[in-house]
Each structure stands twice: as C-alpha cells, then as structure tokens.
Amino acid sequence: MxxxxxxxxxxxxxxxxxxxxxxxxxxxxxxxxxxxxxxSPWSPDPTNRVSGNPAAIELGERLFFEPRLSPSGKVLCATCHAPFRGWQDGRARAFGLAETDRNTQSLFNVRNNRWFGWDGAGDSLWAQSVRPILEAREMGGSQAEAAALIRRDPELSCRFEKTFGAPPPADDEGVFAGIGKALAAFQETIVSGxxxxxxxxxxxxxxxxxxxxxxxxxxxxxxxxxxxxxxxxxxxxxxxxxxxxxxxxxxxxxxxxxxxPGRHGGLKKLQANAFNLLGAHNDDRSGSSAVKTRQVAIEHRNFGEFKVxxxxxxxxxxxxxxxxxxxxxxxxxxxxxxxxxxxxxxxxxxxxxxxxxxxxxxxxxxxxxxxxxxxxxxxxxxxxxxxxx
Ligand code: HEC
Ligand code: HEC
Missing domain, CATH: 1.10.760.10 (Cytochrome c-like domain)
Structure with a gap:
C-alpha cells in the first residue's frame, strides 16, 4: 500500500x-x-593588432577610468558606461560636459558587434572608442591633448610602449589610434554571463x-x-x-x-572618418575586413533607422x-x-x-x-x- x-x-x-x-x-x-x-565563440579582431593582448587590456582599463582624457578632468568613459549599472548610466540621454541627443549604449558583448553606435558611424571597436574624446558634449578633448597626455605621463607612456613595442610616436593621429586600440582590447573583455x-x-x-x-x-x-x-x-x-x-x-x-537622421547620418560620418577601416590605421593587411565599409551605400530609407x-x-x-x-x-x-x-x-x-x-x-x-x-x-x-x- x-x-x-x-x-x-x-x-x-x-x-x-x-x-x-x-x-x-x-x-x-x-x-x-x-x-x-x-x-559564443570569439577570436581577436584582425583590424586591431593588440586585440587580446594582456598589456593592451591593462592600458585600456586605465584609459577607460582616466579623467584626464577630457581636458576638463571631469568626464571619463565610466561616467557614462558605469560598470555597476550594466556599463551605461541609467539616464534617458547621456550627459558628459552637457546633455547629448542619445541614450548611452551598454558595453556588454560589444566585441560581437559589426557596426558601432546607434547609427553605425563606427566600423570598428577602436574607432568607436575614440569618438567620445572629441565630442564637445561628451569629453570635449582633442587628438593633440590626448596624445600629449600619453607622452608626458610616465606610467601611460611606459604601458603604451609595452603594448605596441615602441614609444608613443610623434604624430598625434598615431597615438590616438593606439588609445582606441587599447580601449578596445579592454572592452573586449566585457562579456555577459x-x-x-x-x-x-x-x-x-x-x-x-x-x-x-x-x-x-x-x-x-x-x-x-x-x-x-x-x-x-x-x-x-x-x-x-x-x-x-x-x-x-x-x-x-x-x-x-x-x-x-539615424543610420543615414551615421553612414556619412563613417565615410568621412579617418579612422574607418579603409584608412591607414586598419591593421588587417588582407583587406577583407574593409569590404563591408567599402560596400555601404547611403539610401533614403536609412533615415530614422537605428541599430538593433x-x-x-x-x-x-x-x-x-x-x-x-x-x-x-x-x-x-x-x-x-x-x-x-x-x-x-x-x-x-x-x-x-x-x-x-x-x-x-x-x-x-x-x-x-x-x-x-x-x-x-x-x-x-x-x-x-x-x-x-
Ligand atoms: C557623455 C557620455 C559618454 C561618455 C563619456 C562615453 N560614452 Fe560611449 N557612448 C555614449 C553614447 C551616447 C553612445 C551612443 C553613441 C551614438 O549612437 O552615437 C555610446 C556608445 C559607445 C560605444 C558603442 C557601443 C555599441 O554597441 O555600438 C562604445 C564602444 C563606447 N561608447 C565606448 C566608450 C569609450 C571607450 C569611452 C571613453 C573614451 C566612452 N564610450 C565615453 C556615451 C558616452
Ligand atoms: C524590425 C526589427 C525589429 C523587430 C521585429 C523587433 N525589434 Fe526590438 N528593436 C529594434 C530596433 C532597431 C531597436 C532600437 C530602436 C531605437 O532605438 O529607436 C529595438 C529596441 C528594442 C528594445 C530596447 C533595447 C535597448 O537596449 O534599448 C527591446 C527591449 C526590444 N527591442 C524588444 C523587442 C521585442 C520584445 C520584439 C518583439 C515584440 C522586438 N523587439 C521586435 C528592432 C526590432
């Protein structure tokens, strides 16, 4: 029973x-x-020669939390991409030195992206990573000031050399591209569980x-x-x-x-950007990573389109x-x-x-x-x- x-x-x-x-x-x-x-499986980014490099990740982490990348000394990447708030800021629209027009995107799994920004104005993680440094309402800096910071700060210039195998070069654009690539290497570690x-x-x-x-x-x-x-x-x-x-x-x-304008404006910005994958700073010499950028065409329907x-x-x-x-x-x-x-x-x-x-x-x-x-x-x-x- x-x-x-x-x-x-x-x-x-x-x-x-x-x-x-x-x-x-x-x-x-x-x-x-x-x-x-x-x-999901991932392999290092061929357009960034320091992708996955431990020294680059460490430099990138420092730069991510570095207020001096903004000449105001008041805004850092983490102001808007706060690690404890899902790598964003909880605000409707981002606020750096002033309020912007867009919501801060989270950085979770950003290494999987094909296009960057709500409008796809970036075609690589490293190009997208230097954008806010130059934006007047975000960090309000310049290439020259960011490059000068790397050259003058012993800790940062030492880490730059360790990462790229040579001290920060004399041309500002070269240093600036390096800043983007180190920031990208750090952000590639931000994966959700x-x-x-x-x-x-x-x-x-x-x-x-x-x-x-x-x-x-x-x-x-x-x-x-x-x-x-x-x-x-x-x-x-x-x-x-x-x-x-x-x-x-x-x-x-x-x-x-x-x-x-969403994607419509993003494509115009992408084509005008010296850091796009068609430019001199793409480390992928095979040329295959630039195909998607060469092929984009601006169409009327892109107006008002945003990234999924x-x-x-x-x-x-x-x-x-x-x-x-x-x-x-x-x-x-x-x-x-x-x-x-x-x-x-x-x-x-x-x-x-x-x-x-x-x-x-x-x-x-x-x-x-x-x-x-x-x-x-x-x-x-x-x-x-x-x-x-
Ligand atoms: C003032 C706030 C603010 C600051 C400071 C800021 N961001 Fe952002 N971030 C944004 C906003 C807003 C977007 C969406 C931008 C767009 O659509 O044009 C964004 C987008 C991004 C993206 C694209 C994500 C995706 O999924 O496409 C990356 C990568 C990024 N930011 C990295 C950085 C890094 C690195 C720094 C520091 C150098 C930084 N951000 C500083 C607000 C900020
Ligand atoms: C036609 C493509 C498309 C379909 C179908 C679609 N979405 Fe979306 N989704 C998007 C786009 C594009 C955005 C961003 C729109 C914007 O910012 O203006 C978005 C944004 C979102 C967001 C906000 C995420 C964030 O971080 O801001 C959520 C949540 C979401 N969708 C859920 C859904 C759900 C649930 C469905 C089905 C009922 C759905 N989506 C169907 C394209 C789509």
Whole structure:
C-alpha cells in the first residue's frame, strides 16, 4: 500500500515537472536553439593588432577610468558606461560636459558587434572608442591633448610602449589610434554571463525536460511569443539577440530643432572618418575586413533607422531605445503591441505589425526579457595592478 502511494506520488511529481515545459513545435525549437550557445565563440579582431593582448587590456582599463582624457578632468568613459549599472548610466540621454541627443549604449558583448553606435558611424571597436574624446558634449578633448597626455605621463607612456613595442610616436593621429586600440582590447573583455534562458536552451537541445522545467512558465510563454507571433527574433536574432543591422521601429526621432537622421547620418560620418577601416590605421593587411565599409551605400530609407540592440542583460539597462524615451521593459512591449504601421517609413517595415497583446501576454514577454539577465558575472577577475617597468 505504502509502495503504491509512493509510486503514485512519484508519478504525480514527474508529471508536474513534465507539464512545466510547454509544447514547442519543431520550428519554434529550431528558432530557440539559434539564440545560443552562450558564451559564443570569439577570436581577436584582425583590424586591431593588440586585440587580446594582456598589456593592451591593462592600458585600456586605465584609459577607460582616466579623467584626464577630457581636458576638463571631469568626464571619463565610466561616467557614462558605469560598470555597476550594466556599463551605461541609467539616464534617458547621456550627459558628459552637457546633455547629448542619445541614450548611452551598454558595453556588454560589444566585441560581437559589426557596426558601432546607434547609427553605425563606427566600423570598428577602436574607432568607436575614440569618438567620445572629441565630442564637445561628451569629453570635449582633442587628438593633440590626448596624445600629449600619453607622452608626458610616465606610467601611460611606459604601458603604451609595452603594448605596441615602441614609444608613443610623434604624430598625434598615431597615438590616438593606439588609445582606441587599447580601449578596445579592454572592452573586449566585457562579456555577459550565463542566463536562465541559456540553461533552458541547452536543456532543450539535450532533450533534458527536467532541467528545462526549471525555466519559469511565464518566461516560456514569453519566449513562444518572441520567436513566434511577435516576430521579435527576425531582428533580435542569434546568440546576442541582434542581427547587427538597422531598422525603423517607429520610435519618434525628432529633436529640439531637427531630427536624428539615424543610420543615414551615421553612414556619412563613417565615410568621412579617418579612422574607418579603409584608412591607414586598419591593421588587417588582407583587406577583407574593409569590404563591408567599402560596400555601404547611403539610401533614403536609412533615415530614422537605428541599430538593433542586443537584449542580453537588457533588464539592467533601462531606459530604452536610442533616445531613452521608454522607461521600462513593459513600456517597450506596449510600444510593439500598439505600434502604428503608418509611423514606419514608406518602404514599410513588413516585420512589424501591432500585436495587440493581452495584459497576460505582455507580462509574459517581459518575464522572458528579464530571463536574459546573467545569473553570475563572466568578467575575468582583475589582477592587482603593479607599476609599469
Ligand atoms: C557623455 C557620455 C559618454 C561618455 C563619456 C562615453 N560614452 Fe560611449 N557612448 C555614449 C553614447 C551616447 C553612445 C551612443 C553613441 C551614438 O549612437 O552615437 C555610446 C556608445 C559607445 C560605444 C558603442 C557601443 C555599441 O554597441 O555600438 C562604445 C564602444 C563606447 N561608447 C565606448 C566608450 C569609450 C571607450 C569611452 C571613453 C573614451 C566612452 N564610450 C565615453 C556615451 C558616452
Ligand atoms: C524590425 C526589427 C525589429 C523587430 C521585429 C523587433 N525589434 Fe526590438 N528593436 C529594434 C530596433 C532597431 C531597436 C532600437 C530602436 C531605437 O532605438 O529607436 C529595438 C529596441 C528594442 C528594445 C530596447 C533595447 C535597448 O537596449 O534599448 C527591446 C527591449 C526590444 N527591442 C524588444 C523587442 C521585442 C520584445 C520584439 C518583439 C515584440 C522586438 N523587439 C521586435 C528592432 C526590432
């Protein structure tokens, strides 16, 4: 009798845990598996000869926290990209020496990007990394002042030499490119950790339903919407939840006295930038890394397009969108639910239709987005810093 009861109890428990995995179709399962594995493989950046170099990482870390890169002495990279706030600032629009027009992007997994900035004005991590030093509203510096700092500070010039194998050169542009490459090497270490979603995805791949059942049902329902009716995966694609491209999602892009041209303006800036991959500072002599930059063409439809952000750790990086206009994930989901197709540009974003989600469905989608938060940090432990030489 007791054995019978125990057996029944076991059966009930087993069927409860079985019941906790939703029925995902084959197509849904394939779509879910494409969002992993995590962490995704990475190899050093061929356009940056010090990518992955420990001396460069250490110099880059110092420069990231160096207020003297701004002649004001008041603004450093970490002012806006605060490590404890998901490498951003929690503000709608970034504020350095003055308020800017855009939201600070998080730096999680920035090494995976193909284009940089909300508008893709950067084609390498190192070129993007020197941009804020020159911006009047961000750090308000110049190439000459940044290069002079490296040459005059014994610690920085020693680390520069250790990194590049030669002391800082006489030309300011050469030193400035080196600053960008060291900053890039440091930022390549900013990788986000494993999430509840990743555990679910891997369990699904292995067919381990018991492990899969640990993933909350609300998140599973939200995931079903994400890869299914919501069509979110079309743009928030792959392990980092971005296709790396630019789209118009109907977020208003008007500014005081004008409009943010988005990708349209970004391409113009990219072509005019001496640090783009077609320029002299690209370390990839094969020329293959510059192909994407040579091939871009500015089209009218690029007006109002912004980069598809990664959604890893997205719950840590409110507020949202290129102008920080949406305060919470619930507001973002409402935006997609009620999207007005007339607001999308003429070519039309056939990928986006108003979803008219119920309150429960909207909450499920938020629960899914929250499950993309790391459960432990993947940042390498920082070694105690010793003086150079
Ligand atoms: C005043 C605030 C501010 C400061 C200071 C700042 N940033 Fe940023 N950062 C931003 C904003 C805003 C963006 C988005 C820029 C755009 O779309 O044009 C951004 C974007 C980036 C990106 C692109 C991320 C991506 O996913 O494409 C990188 C890389 C970056 N910053 C690195 C740095 C480094 C390195 C420094 C220090 C040298 C720095 N930032 C200083 C506000 C700041
Ligand atoms: C047509 C491509 C496309 C589709 C489909 C799409 N997104 Fe986006 N998503 C974007 C772009 C582009 C942005 C940035 C827009 C901006 O800043 O103006 C964005 C921004 C976001 C953000 C804000 C992230 C941040 O860091 O600011 C979230 C969250 C998000 N999308 C979730 C979703 C969800 C959920 C769906 C499905 C209901 C979805 N997206 C469908 C392209 C898309």
């Amino acid at each position: 007791i054995r019978l009861l125990l057996g029944a109890l076991l059966w009930v428990c087993a069927s409860i845990s079985w019941a906790q995995v939703l029925d995902f179709s084959e197509a849904e399962t394939r779509a879910i598996l494409r969002h992993g594995p995590w962490p 494993r999430t509840p979603f990743d555990d679910f995805r891997d369990a699904l791949e292995k067919g381990d339903r018991q492990a899969a059942a640990r993933y909350p049902l609300a998140a599973q329902r939200g995931l079903k919407l994400f890869v299914g009716r919501g069509n979110c995966s079309a743009c928030h694609f792959g392990p980092a939840f971005t296709n790396g491209e630019f789209h118009d999602t109907g977020v208003p892009f008007f500014l005081k006295g004008g409009a943010d 952000p990664s959604l890893r750790n997205v719950a840590q990086t409110a507020p949202y969108m290129h102008n920080g206009s949406l305060a919470t994930l619930a507001e973002v989901v409402r935006h997609y639910s009620e999207i007005n197709p007339d607001r999308l540009h003429a070519e039309g974003e056939s990928l986006l239709k108003p979803l008219h989600l119920s309150a429960g469905e909207a909450a499920d989608l938020v629960a899914f987005l929250e499950s993309l938060s790391e459960t432990s940090s993947a940042l390498p432990p920082r070694l105690p810093s010793t003086a150079c030489r």
